[in-house]
Amino acid sequence: MVQVLSISGTIFALIALGWVLVRRGVFDGKALDVLGGYVVTCALPALIFRAVSSRPVGETFDAAYLLVLLVTSLALFGAGYWLLRGGFGCTPTAATFGAMGMSCANSGFVGYPMLGLALPGVAEHALALNMSFENLVMIPLVLALAEAEKARAAGATTAIGPLIARRLAGSPVILALFAGLAVAALGVPLPQVVTGPVNIVANSSAAVSLVVIGGGLAALTLRDLGALAWTVTATKLLVMPAIAFALLTGLAALGLAPAPASLGPALLVMTALPAMSIYPVLARRYGEVTTPAAVLLLQTLASFVTLTALLALLGLPA
Template sequence: MLAIFLKTLPFFGVIALGYLAARRQFFNEAATAALTKFVFYFALSAMVFRFSANLNLADVLDWTFVFAYLAATMLVYILATGVGMWRGLPVAEVAVESQCAVIGNVGFLGLPMLALLMGEAAVGPVMMVLAVDILVFGSLIVILITGSRDGRISLRVLRTVGRGLVTNPMVMAIAAGFIWSGLHIPIPDPMNEFLAILGGAATPGALFAIGASLANKSAERMSVAGWLSVCKLILHPLAVAVAVLFVFPVEAFAGAVMIAAASLPVAGNTYIIAQHYGTAPARVSATILVSTAFSILTVSLVIGQFGP
């Protein structure tokens, strides 16, 4: 446990550095937005493309893995939905809270951190988790929020979801990488070096951007933030662990990566969605802040317990 904690500490150290820089106004909101855009559209996309172009989709795409993650995640999602409905929240707010309960920071934190901590063999399983999060739950929250306001699921809603997926650079990078791999075209050395240099900026850039964005998060609705953080940091990895260890015959290493990915704190893009639709952004903000702070310990505990 201590060894894993010491390995994860530098990652959270870079997050803390970004947080302090933003709190001291050395790194303002405009700079944070620009860095986030660079990481999201360029550095992480280069990293994801380079990884996926060197993978075989047939080897990575494991439907048992996908169903195990989807079933466990949906279980926690339904629990959070039930609690939200019991509290009398409108559908849109329930959708946002349920998203917080299960969608972790897999792209910005999980992909670079787990690739370094668990080896490049972890990249395939992490990308499968990321794909399910984006394609299933990223679409679901938009459908629920928009559908609840319109009173029905219209073609316009589906077009919005489709456009969001097509313009998501992570989805496009994964798809382009697997297409490249499927064509069995070797990556030329200059291109590989270019992607390596650009992708190398993803880890420090993403971690620093996470920290800087946290400096602008509020700490309102702490009781709700605490409950949703428990869902994300404890119940979600626990449900995934039960699924891969006792229900679905998932390969041991892939299962360990899935559990580790499930232990990550709430994703920042949930706040972006909540803010865009004007649905409980302060609640999401507080949950991201709380879950990220406590994940310093919980991620180490989960990886130490279930990791290879």
Template sequence: MAALLEVILPVFIVIGFGYLAVWRGYITDQAIDSLMKFAQGFAIPALLFRAISTLDLGQNFDIALLGAFYAGALSGFAAGLLGARYLFGREWEDAVAIGFVGLFSNSVLLGLPITELAYGTDALQSNFAIIAIHSPFCYFVGITAMEIIRNRGGRLSALPGKVLRAMFRNSLVIGIALGFAVNLGGIPLPHVFTEAVDLVVRAGLPVALFGLGGILFRYRPEGDMRTILFIVAVSLLLHPAVTWSLVHLFGLETGSVRSAVITAAMAPGVNAYLFANMYDRAKRVAASAVLVGTAGTILTGTFWLSILP
């Protein structure tokens, strides 16, 4: 248990520094917003661009790995959506936003550092394969569901354009798309350029974790606790449980099992709140679920690490 906590706690201590800094007034909300704008709008997309541009697509894009992870993600989306609608009586638009919380695990800010601390940098290849389609997949599912509900009785022909426009306003999706373009096109990048990008990348995760702490202080839980606890349980327990079952059913090798289950077991990402904010639906539930889920990952993440090979 102590060894597992040594893997988990450094990530959450950095998050705690950001939380403490905003709580005690050492740094302003505006400064945190600027840090997150740099991290999520530039440094993390650069990280994804570099990882995917150099990824061995043939070796790492295992359909069984992706199937196991995304079947778990879809189960979280379905459980969140239907639970919000039929257990808690939320409107359909709210239910989609809450379902998105169960769909979008924090694959980058939590999944990457915890996997690296537990198993080393070489263990991240399967993580990057999952992350390569994570934002595009989740936003496609969430936006499509939301637009179908919002367009009840409207023209379906306008739906694909709306979905694509919304997806490609997301900087993570743009970074991923550019990485694929370089990789598939065999485009050589100048060494001086990649060195500069790598400097930015090295700052990305620490800045993002610190900024996440500040964001979490801002969105403390206020009401809707039954709904929040429900969707957090879906995210931290159902998603990884489905993925864990499928990776063993499919007979995946050890590295893929670790990456899939750890990524599935992470708390909802900040993108869950960004999605809710984009549609102005269930924002309090989404923001509070990110906070409660991130704290809960200390316990549930330790459990999932303990049962992995």
């Protein structure tokens, strides 16, 4: 248990550091915006580029891993949207982002640092798989639904496809993903003048991103939490990894499992993470402010317990 706590404790100690720095006035919102911008536009793309370019192209695609992630994420997104619309009476936009909070994990900011401690051998491999799926499937899905509802409410017909395509084409993460795939496909070793800076910037991703998450939570409060927030949190932290485990078990019985084998536990950790940190940022752009921010706070706090328990169940520190 001490080994387990050393992993989860390290992650949440850095989140707590960010919280303290903001609460004590060392950083403010503008500083967090700068640090967050650095992670999104520099550190995380560098990490993705290194993860993808440093391994054969075939390792960026793992059928069992991606199938489990696809089925789990889309099933939860659809069920979550239906539940929030019918059971809680949410608007289509609120239901869209609530479903996002149930099905989109923070693989870059929390998952990679945690796997870097628990399963360092496959941390970058799992990150590449998750980031590819999230940026090519889940985020476009959320944007499409949000933009469609925005257009409907405005009484206009908007060409959603080109809008999403433009946003994806300009995403540093997507550009880094395809650049890494190109380098891997060509099989040409990069010079030290390229790999050196990439490694330095990529290695800064974990620490800076966790501090930014903690700082962003400093201004939030649990006062607005209700049944909806608890439902989104429980679904993300408990139901999602449970479905992924059932699917992994079923596929293994059919002889289809992620390779290497340690990708299976890595996937379970990834599905048990809090929602991605851009979740409340995207929601804010469409008028959903209080609930997504409060949900992220609740998920971050609760995940200290749930992730620690999951690591112990999986026996990863051993």
